[in-house]
Amino acid sequence: MNRFDEELKLALRREEPSPDFTDRVMARIAELQKQEKPREKTDWLRKVVEFFQPPRMKWAMAGAMAVVLLIAGFGVHRSRENERRRQAEIAEGERAKEQLMLAMRIASAKLNIAQKKVYETARHEGESK
Amino acid sequence: MQRADDTLSRAKDGDQTAFADLVREHQAMVFSMAHNFSRDRAAAEDVAQEVFIHLYQNLRSIESPAHLKFWLRRVTGHRCIDHARKQKMKTVSVDDAPEPVAPAVFRDSLMTEALRRIVATLPEKPRLVVTLRYQEDLDPTEIAELLEMPLNTVKSHLRRSLTILREKVTRSLGEIKV
Numbered sequence: 278m279n280r281f282d283e284e285l286k287l288a289l290r291r292e293e294p295s296p297d298f299t300d301r302v303m304a305r306i307a308e309l310q311k312q313e314k315p316r317e318k319t320d321w322l323r324k325v326v327e328f329f330q331p332p333r334m335k336w337a338m339a340g341a342m343a344v345v346l347l348i349a350g351f352g353v354h355r356s357r358e359n360e361r362r363r364q365a366e367i368a369e370g371e372r373a374k375e376q377l378m379l380a381m382r383i384a385s386a387k388l389n390i391a392q393k394k395v396y397e398t399a400r401h402e403g404e405s406k
Numbered sequence: 407m408q409r410a411d412d413t414l415s416r417a418k419d420g421d422q423t424a425f426a427d428l429v430r431e432h433q434a435m436v437f438s439m440a441h442n443f444s445r446d447r448a449a450a451e452d453v454a455q456e457v458f459i460h461l462y463q464n465l466r467s468i469e470s471p472a473h474l475k476f477w478l479r480r481v482t483g484h485r486c487i488d489h490a491r492k493q494k495m496k497t498v499s500v501d502d503a504p505e506p507v508a509p510a511v512f513r514d515s516l517m518t519e520a521l522r523r524i525v526a527t528l529p530e531k532p533r534l535v536v537t538l539r540y541q542e543d544l545d546p547t548e549i550a551e552l553l554e555m556p557l558n559t560v561k562s563h564l565r566r567s568l569t570i571l572r573e574k575v576t577r578s579l580g581e582i583k584v
Binding site for chain 1: 442517521536541543572
């Protein structure tokens with residue numbers, strides 16, 4: 278080590294800070310601890326509040342959920358509508374069937390009457406001969 | 407060593423008096439690193455306070471008194487650079503400083519003062535390397551480990567810094583042989 282190195286060592290030697298340095302550090306630590314304690318007490322409250330004050334990410338999730346619910350609701354509505362339409366078609370078919378049966382019964386009765394008249398007419402003509 | 411171990415473990419258990427003892431034991435090292443870096447007492451005390459508060463918050467990670475010393479030197483170095491960048495600490499350029507007259511009787515104190523001022527004008531990393539080398543008496547290998555820097559970079563910082571210091575101090579103090 279040469280003289281210049283010695284001069285540098287002397288110039289950069291350790292020095293003490295102000296005499297109250299340690300006290301000031303300890304005071305700042307005490308202050309920090311005081312600030313941390315109330316924060317611990319209200320930690321659960323902060324979590325509850327945070328739950329009801331969703332940050333942007335939670336809003337995005339809520340938006341996505343709303344879209345999913347909307348799509349699901351539309352699907353349910355559409356399925357119910359299809360079911361209602363099918364039931365209406367069945368009812369319509371039943372009604373048509375009943376009307377057809379009635380028409381057939383009327384036609385059958387009328388045919389019976391006509392047949393009876395034809396038979397009676399033929400019988401009277403035979404007797405008169 | 408046993409006593410230092412005991413103080414550290416008591417501080418880790420939350421003993422405030424033990425932590426105050428740790429501060430007292432290392433405050434000269436931390437403060438001087440910051441002071442030699444900035445040549446500003448107030449700023450150096452602020453940096454030193456921040457370092458000890460950071461230590462208090464991270465005390466559990468400190469494994470031994472030797473680790474504590476290593477940790478303090480490393481954190482102080484980082485804080486000095488951060489602080490200098492944030493506050494844009496004004497470093498006095500030796501070129502702007504008035505040329506001192508050097509009567510023989512004041513020569514030593516003038517030399518010391520000039521060296522301090524010139525060290526403070528070095529770029530941040532070389533300044534830290536010079537501080538660790540001459541204030542803390544660390545060898546280049548230890549400095550390289552502490553600053554996570556290649557050994558050759560540390561050596562070249564030292565070489566170039568010493569050349570600059572010699573030139574500037576000669577210019578500053580005139581024809582005094584240095």
